[in-house]
Amino acid sequence: MPVLKNLTELKELREKARAQKADRENNKLTIILGMGTCGIAAGANEVAAAVREELDxxxxxxxxxxxxxxxxCHNEPLLDIQEPGGPRVTYTKVKPAxxxxxxxxxxxxxxxxKRWIFGQLPGENGQTIEGLKTYDELPFYSKQIRIALRNCGIIDPESIEEYLASGGYGGLExxxxxxxxxxVIEEIKDSGLRGRGGAGFLxxxxxxxxxxxxxxxxxxxxxxxxxDPGAFMDRSVLxxxxxxLLEGMIIAGYAIGAPEGYIYCRAEYPLAIVRLKKAIQQAYDLGFLGENILGSGYSFDLKIKEGAGAFVxxxxxxxxASIEGKRGEPRPRPxxxxASGLWGKPTNVNNVKSYAIASQIMVRGADWFSKIGTKKSPGTAVFAxxxxxxNTGLVEVPMGISLREIIYDLGGGIINNKRFKAVQTGGPLGGCLPEDALDTAVDFDSLTAAGATMGSGGMIVVDQDTCMVEFAxxxxxxxxxxxxxxxxxxRIGGQRLLEVLTRITRGEGSLEDLDEIERISKYMREGSLCALGQLTPGPVMASLRFFREEYEAHVTEKFCPAGVCAGMYAYEIDADPCTGCGLCAKACPTNAITGEKKEPHAIDQLQCIQCGACYEVxxxxxxxxKRKHELPVAEVNK
Amino acid sequence: MGKVNFILDGKEIQAEKGDTILQAARRLGIYIPVLCDHPALPPEGACRICLVEIEGQRALHPSCTYPVSEGMVVETNTERIRAARKFNLELLVSDHPLDCMTCDATGDCLLQDLAYEYDVTEDRFEGTKHHYSVNDPNPFIQVDRNKCILCRRCVRACREVNGVEAISVFYRGFSAYIGFGADSSMDDSPCEFCGSCVEVCPTGALWPKQSLGQGRPWQVEKVRTTCPYCGVGCQLILEVKDNKIVKVDSAWEGPSNHGWTCVKGRFGYDFTSHADRLSHPRVRKYLLDGKKKPTASKRDPEKEANPWQWVEVDWETALGIAADRMRQIRDDHGPGSIGFLTSAKCLNEENYLMNKLARQVIGTNSIDHCARL
Amino acid sequence: MSGNDIDVALIDPILQEFKEQKGAVIPILQRTQDIYGYLPEDAMQEISKKSGISISQLYGVATFYAQFNLEPRGRHLIQICDGTACHVRGAPKLVEAVEGQYNLEAGGSDPDFQYTLEIVYCLGSCGLAPIALVDGQVYGNTTPDSLVENIKELD
Known part of the structure; x- marks a missing residue:
């Protein structure tokens, strides 16, 4: 394809792409496969091969x-069938067979x-099939507003034409x-967009x-x-x-007056890098990147830099520093x-989602965006x-929605009918919140006030079987x-804090250790050079605040109520609910469980190794x- | 450069635009403790000892990197700051040997001074401590990573001042340490042993091997002198104990070296009190006897004393023989047969006189100087 | 590593490619590791000599980033994700299983250099936790048994 030299040529190309898409939707049978890393991990490649074979x-x-x-993610691999002129019908958990x-x-x-169909995505003109629920009617999607994720799973990411057909590069235009x-800067300022990397700066x-x-x-x-372990929304966009992302970056480059940009991407995301490289090549080929973009006179170059495995x-x-080829160590700001960034020159750093959202704000206007979400945190939040x-997966919800809605309405609640215990937001530098904080509104300021953080959007839900001390x-x-x-x-404070926590999970902690946690946390927060050091104590501080009794059980009774910390608990069978089904006895690797069929079983504490197999089954x-000392001494004998 | 007015510890202060808070405070003689900062090196912001409180800022900031701005209000010594500094010192001490009684740096150690100032008495954490072996085989510098506080002054001195880049930080987090070259010993790295790293090390982590156990700072006399090795004229401070040089520091006030020097100036001083060093002139016995140069094979050890033997004489005699021989050579073979090599260890005046001797007395232009090499 | 003679000439094209680029240390090391499977000292010295980047800086960078290995690795690479989602869904049990099965420790290799086990943090497939990668192939919803089974299938 030749380079687009002006606005007219862009408009012509977009019309052509739209026509092509409409032609496919109206006249062709299409099978759509989810080919993200998660889909592939779940077996999408094998499904794709089976589809080809079957069609042949x-x-x-x-x-x-x-x-x-x-x-x-919980429903991968996904397969959609779209018949000519019809909606996309989604099949979930598809196996090659x-x-x-x-x-x-x-x-x-x-x-x-209906057993296999999840729902339907209406076609271009709103056409649906009667009797199938649309995505909007399904709880996982009904409360979502997808801006950053607007095209994820909808268009072919390797086709710039599909992006153009969906209105792409309209913001740049x-x-x-x-x-x-x-x-442009005024527009972004008016929208109230706050950085989606975690800090939430305007x-x-x-x-x-x-x-x-x-x-x-x-x-x-x-x-x-x-x-962040537990966060994968940027990967999804990439x-x-x-x-x-490219469009947002070019817009930012134009607004700032920058001739060059870099995408710093983790090397752990090989598929993302492949797709980015392809997208950049396409953008160069069509003249969205390079000299004199679309004849506007503005020029912008874009390169990818691969990370090498360093969270900091x-x-x-x-x-x-990493792009400059150095050790990835932060330096004090200011x-x-x-003012002084890459090679000492003025540099703007934003997160993937911030750029992806910015490109959409340019299309739909600051007004549209600022009306979504809350006043101080407009727009949407993406959570993993x-x-x-x-229902595990990626959701994009308006700011201000409550944690409860996300976890129970979208997420469908806790698996295996267990009890909710805590939700960790903000990843390893965030914090956890307990059940009575579930009505906290999800936005930058409310989460921080409650004791957690927005972070980059990880949301990890844990149940009764998670020990909050071990989790921290x-x-x-x-x-x-x-x-x-x-x-x-x-460097040293983090190590010392870890040593205290390790002591406690080994049953060697004392009440003074809880004060020590607070003291170390306070000064790490106050004196560390960068956000990593300042926020490292976050998860510990939050769990100590909300689950102090669990810490106290560890240090005073040497008891781990969740049954996680080795040697700090014992299992016992409650005779009342026990039906004598014998599953536990079968699962026990040391034959510690005995009992007559249909009679309550019992555990021989001398044989039990606390592996938890009986508990699981x-x-x-x-x-x-149980606390060890609650059981007869002779049984515990330790 | 313009001026900036701001408030430091309640006093209105004027500083140069572009100053950091620490620089401004130093100019005015206001003390802010530091560990990783060194006036001759670019700031690092790593040790978190020079933390100050800045009005309107949530966290504490290092004064070594924070630029002054008009109207800012800075506190350098509040309870909050002192507590944070003390905490950081406690952390450093928790991964540091408590062997000040035998440590060579005692009395010349910033960590020790600050621990004293902030009343840090013991390792309150009792956590993991590093135990690195102290066995770098190089001849000059003892590397004791157990005492290293990772202030990176050595890294900066090697990179920014000397341009050698033999030193870097290896690994990260609690496992990080200062390493050389390809994580090798110092002498397998590009190190030139200028000893700048030793000069700026705030603790006993880098120490001259020759100076180990040679004396405490308060037991030595400090003598400022000019390095005798070459024409640069580095200013050195000799630490002298019992009339013997035990350590050489480079002088920060030296107009030609600004605190730096090379391997020779810093470590090449053992000749001054070496047993082999001549303290009186000596001549060969055959010269003293006025005899011809004997051939070794004809000598009969049973009959005569060794004619090659060195005999200690007075200056008069020694110079007389040298002058006689030189005159004889000039007369027999011409002035072109004699060349002079003078020394950087001599004064300018002495070199001038040597030049006179060569050109006017002997009549040769063959004269050179070791510092020209 | 003595006894492991390597052909340092293989690095030349990489150095040529990045000659004009400022700060290309990381991509140079990444590409070098692609060739040898790790970063041999001879290769590091060669890079330093030809690029002018000091050897201490190269090692400072190589030891900072988790991606770089200074020692050779096993023929097969097993990576287990211990990111949060995987951790709460049983990643530590996967690690134990592999360590026990192949007589190695996380971060190291077995005595015959057949297998190397690495712990990684989040591969971004948390919805399918716990995740493991065997020679780059992603496996989701892994159990200790299924992982060991997948590894056995390699040979």
Whole structure:
């Protein structure tokens, strides 16, 4: 395709792409496969092969479209069938062996098997099939407003035409041909967009600082180093809609006056890097990148830099050091990157979602965006919903929605009918909230006030079987292993804090240790160089605040109420609910459980190794976690 | 450069625009404790000892990197700051040997001074401590990573001042340590042993091997002198104990070296009190006897004393023989047969006189100087 | 690593490619590791000599980032995610199983350099936790048994 030289050529190309898409939807049978990393992990490649084989076998002509992740990880792999002029019908948890039956029923017999169908996505003109629920009617999607994820799972991320057909590069078009750089910045400022990387600083203001900086050249950087364990929304955008990011970055470059940009992406996201590279090439080929973009006179180059495995590089000054080829160590701010960043030049760093949202704000206007969400945190929040929850996946919800709605309405509640215990937001530098905080509104300020943080959007739900002390220790292990080691409070303080937590989970803690946790946390927070060190104590502080009794049980009674910390609990079978089904006895690796059939069983504490196998298999909640000293001494004998 | 007015510890202060808070305070003689900062090196912001409170800022900030701005209000010594500093010192001490009684740096150690100032008496955490072996085989510098506080002064001195980049931080977090070259010993790295790293090390982590156990700072006399090795004229401070040089520091006030020097100036001083060093002139016995140069094979050890033997004489005699021999050579073979090599260890005046001797007395232009090499 | 003679000439094209680029240390090391499977000292010295980047800086960078290995690794790479979602869904049990089965420790290799086990933090497929990668192939909803089974299928 030739380079687009002006606005007219862009409009023509977009019309052509739209016509092509309409032609496919109206006249062709399309099979759509979810090909994000998560889909592939669940077996999408095998499903794809089965689809091809089946179509060949039956001589059915169909177009196969690969899309990114639509967010329903718990239902992967996904397969959509869209008949000419019809809606997209989604099949979930597809196995290769099911493909033949699905195709036979749906395409040959015209039967729609409700057992396998999740729902339908209406076609371009709103057409639906009667009797099937649309996505909007399904709880997982009904409360979502998808802006950053607008195209994820909908379009083929490797086709720039599909992006154009969905209105893509419309924001850039508007910025370049209808607005001055200052007007672009005003628009973003008016929208109230706050940085989606976690800190929530006003994006428009950041752009303005950088624009006003005197030095040249300036740089635009995208922070795609999504390192939070339990967060994968940036990956989803990179894999599912890379052009949305590119468009946002080019707009930012134009607004700031930067001739060059970098995407700093984790090397752990190989598929994202492949798709980004492809998208960048397409953008160069069509003239959305490079010299004199669309004949506007503005030029912008974009490169990818792969990270090399360091969580701290999510901190902007560390990220810049990493791009410069140094150890990814943060440096004190000020000076901020807007004044002195990459190679000492003014630099704007934003998260993937911030750019992807910015490009949409340019299309639909600041007014539209600022009306979504809350006054102080307009727009949407993207969360990666994981842990002990029924519907795991990615959700994009308006700010201000409550945690309860996300966890119970979208997430479908806790798996295996267990009890909700806590929700961790903000990843390893965030905090957990207990049940009575579930009505907290989800926005930057409310979450912080409640004791957690927004972070980059991980949301991990844990149930009664999670020990909050061990959970906090886990986050600390991660954070201290990822400390760069430059400043004293983080390098040694993180280690000391971890040692205290380890002591407690081993039953060697004391009440004074709880004071020590608070003291170390306080000074790490106050004196560390960067956000990593300042926020490392976050999860511990939050869990100590909300689950203090669990900490106290560990230090005073040497008891782990969740039955997690080794040697700090025992199992006992409650005779009342026990039906004598014998499942536990079968599961026990040491034959510690005995009992007559249909009679209550019992555990021989001398044989029991606390592996938890009986606890896992019991369907009646009859296996209980007990303090060791509650059991007869002779039985425990330790 | 313009001026900036701001408030430091309740006093209105004027500083240069572009100053950091620490620089401004230093200019005015206001004390802010530091560990990783060094006036001759770019700031690092790592040790968190120079933390100050800035009005309107939630966290504490390091004064070594924070630029002054008009109207800002800074406190340098509140309870909150002192508590944070003390905490950081406690952390450092918790991963540091408590062996000040035998440590060479005692009395010359910033960590010790600050622990004293902030009343940090013991390791309150009792956590994991590093136990690195102290066995770097290089001839000059003892590397004791157990005493290292990772202030990175050495890294900066090696990189920014010397441009050698032999030192870097390796690994990260609590596992980070200062390493050389390809994580090798110092002498397998590009290190030139200028000893700048030793000069700026605030603790006993880097210490001259020659100076180990040689004396405490308060037991030595400090003598400022000019390095005798070459023409740069580095200013050195000799630490002298019992009339013997035990350590050489480079002088920060030295107009030509600004606190830095090279391997020779810093470590090449053992000749001054070496047993082999001549303290009186000596001549060969055959010269003293006025005899011809004997051949070794003809000598009969049973009959005569060794004619090659060195005999200690007075200056008069030694110089007389040297002058006689030189004159004889000039007369026999011409002035071109004699060349002079003078020394950087001599004064300018002495070199001037040597030049006179060569050109006017002997008549040769063959004269050179070791510092030109 | 003595006894492991390597052909340092293989690095030349990489150095040529990044010659003009400022701060290309990380991509140079990544590409070098792609060639040898790890970063041999001879290769590091060669990079330093030809690029002018000091050897201490190269090692400072290589030891900072988790991606780089200074020691050779096993023929097969097993990566287990211990990100939060995987952790709460049983990743530690996967680690134990592999360690026990192949006589190795997380972060290391077995005595015959057949298998290397690495703990990684979040591969971004939390919805399918716990996740493991065996020679780059992603496995979701893994159990200790299924993982060991997947590894056995390699040979």
């Amino acid at each position: 076998k039956r001589n059915i002509e169909a177009e196969i479209v690969n899309v990114g992740c639509i967010g329903m 099911m493909v033949g039956k699905i195709i036979e029923k749906h395409l040959v017999k015209g039967e729609l098997s 508007k910025a370049l041909f209808q607005m001055s750089p200052d007007e 994006t428009g203001l950041k752009w303005e600082f950088c624009r006003k900086a005197k030095d040249y050249p300036k740089y635009v950087i995208c922070n795609a180093d999504e390192g 894999e599912g809609d890379p052009h949305a 590089c999510g901190e902007e000054t560390a990220l810049i 000076p901020y990157p807007a 919903l994981t842990g002990k929850i029924k 220790r886990y986050f600390l292990t991660f954070a201290s292993a990822e400390s760069c080691g430059k400043c004293v409070p983080c 019991c369907n009646f909640g009859a296996v209980l976690v």
